[in-house]
Amino acid sequence: MGSTNKRSKSYPGFLGSLQYVPWNLVFKRSFIIVSVASGLGLSRNLISTESIPWIYQRPVRVVYEKKDTKEITTTTHARVKQGQRILLGLDLEQVLEEYHFGSVFIDSRDTDEFLNGHVQGAISLPLSLAQQELPHEVNGLDRNERLILYCDESLCESSEELGGILMNRYGFTQVCIFKGGWEAWRDSGYPTERLVGLEEDGT
Amino acid sequence: MKSRDPFYQDPRFVAFLRILVGLFFLYASFDKLFYPVDFSESIRNYRIMPEWSLNLLALTLPWIEFTCGLLLVCGVWVRSAAFLVSLMLLAFMAGLLSAIWRKLDIDCGCYHGASQDLFRRVVEDALLFWMSLYVLQKGPGYKLVPDSETLRKTST
Numbered sequence: 524m525g526s527t528n529k530r531s532k533s534y535p536g537f538l539g540s541l542q543y544v545p546w547n548l549v550f551k552r553s554f555i556i557v558s559v560a561s562g563l564g565l566s567r568n569l570i571s572t573e574s575i576p577w578i579y580q581r582p583v584r585v586v587y588e589k590k591d592t593k594e595i596t597t598t599t600h601a602r603v604k605q606g607q608r609i610l611l612g613l614d615l616e617q618v619l620e621e622y623h624f625g626s627v628f629i630d631s632r633d634t635d636e637f638l639n640g641h642v643q644g645a646i647s648l649p650l651s652l653a654q655q656e657l658p659h660e661v662n663g664l665d666r667n668e669r670l671i672l673y674c675d676e677s678l679c680e681s682s683e684e685l686g687g688i689l690m691n692r693y694g695f696t697q698v699c700i701f702k703g704g705w706e707a708w709r710d711s712g713y714p715t716e717r718l719v720g721l722e723e724d725g726t
Numbered sequence: 727m728k729s730r731d732p733f734y735q736d737p738r739f740v741a742f743l744r745i746l747v748g749l750f751f752l753y754a755s756f757d758k759l760f761y762p763v764d765f766s767e768s769i770r771n772y773r774i775m776p777e778w779s780l781n782l783l784a785l786t787l788p789w790i791e792f793t794c795g796l797l798l799v800c801g802v803w804v805r806s807a808a809f810l811v812s813l814m815l816l817a818f819m820a821g822l823l824s825a826i827w828r829k830l831d832i833d834c835g836c837y838h839g840a841s842q843d844l845f846r847r848v849v850e851d852a853l854l855f856w857m858s859l860y861v862l863q864k865g866p867g868y869k870l871v872p873d874s875e876t877l878r879k880t881s882t
Contacts, residue, residue, distance in 0.1 A: 540863050544805060549862075552806035556793055564789035568762065575763055579770075579780035678773060 615711060618671060618701045622713070626669045629661065631685040632705065641705065642673065643714035650681040653688050666694050673701040673708070740867025741801070743857045747811060748798030750854060751791045754837035758788035768835025772821050773828075790814070801866045808862040815855040822848045 568574045613621065622628070628645035630637050637647040646660055664670075670689065672682040682700050689695040701708070709715055758765040766784035769775055775783060790810065797807040818836070825832055826844050834840055834847050841847060861867075 538859075541859075544862060549806045549809050552803045553810050556797070556803065556806060556810060557790055560789040560793040561786040563793075564759075564786045567759075567789075568785050573763075575766070575781055575785070577782055577785065578778050579766060579782075678770075 612700045612702050613671065615701075615703050615707055618673075618703075618708075619713060621669065621671050621699070626671050626699075627664060628671045628673070629685070630705070631672055631674045631681040632679075636675070636705075638718045640709065640715055640717045642708050643716045645673075648685065650685050650688075653685050657693055661689075662693075664695075667696050669697040669699065670695055671699050671701050673704045676704045676706040677702050679704060737867040740861060740864045742867075744798050744801070744804060744808070744861045744867060747808070747854055747857050747861065748795045748800075751795030751811060752799065753795075755788045755791035755795060757838040758784070758835075759792060762788070765835060768833060771830070771832040771835070772825055773830070774821055774824060787814075798861070804866040805862050808858045811858040812855060812862060815851050815858060819848055819851045819855065822851065 565577070568577075622642070628642045629648050630641045630645045631648060631650050631653075632641075633649050633651075634647055637645075637649075641647070646658075648658065648661055652658065670686075672686050672689075674680070674682040682704070686698040686700055690698050762781070762784040765788065766780045769783055770777070770780050791814065794807040794811050794814075797803050798811070822834065822844050825834075826848070834842060834844060836847055841850075
């Protein structure tokens, strides 16, 4: 009886008893499991008809165009056919120049986000809408007009997808992506406007 | 007097937990095994991992989940599988909590038919984490075919 009491008192607890786990063996076997399973996954990808590159690539590669060159790069992503889309990427400084020049800005975010704040003078064209029809204010534009598309921030992709639609389906030739998006513009303090109940806040 | 030990459990209970966790991981991995592009997008939405690693994770993680699930169900290399499952669950919980903290409205990318309520997913993962730690601690529990160590113990 005494020995049982001693045993129950010295019981190390739920997490404490993990010390009795044969860790060396566990680590060794875990390494084997991870290696074999990863090998299976990568091999399956190699023989699959829809294989994807091991290193992630954006569906559309946005390239920062130097002002004095016309260099354009096409995408290399497996799911997008070669040459299907060609877009130009612009940084904040270049976008500001375009803004002063009077280029058309298109906001690809949802309408409520647009109403809460956007680049001054931008046109709202949510991706979901563009997939169905093109609103009159965009459809009426010259196809050689330079369009600056943006979405939320650098990680979002709706502007890139919208760019693909505008070029491939509607024939626009000069489509640019503002990679920093709304957040970069707003944080830089450049002109914005906000439409709540169709009233401008005067900024 | 074994019942005095608060952590003593019937080997059948341990086996039940191990099979439960195993089946869950098998089910969770199934959709991701065949649609790595969608899973890669799901990981990307969390905005935690560097972009270059997304496809590699999407190609390997579901297979690790699948293998661990299979091993747990079959009762082979149980502690190692439970260890890996615990690590994965910790990572999933960290990702979910971080998404909740940053108020990201995202598809959790957990498994087919999973609740989109991220809080609920954290609770589910926490429960599974406890189960997998338990299995890691106790080993396989009841096995249909006893291993050599069990046979040696029973014979002495």
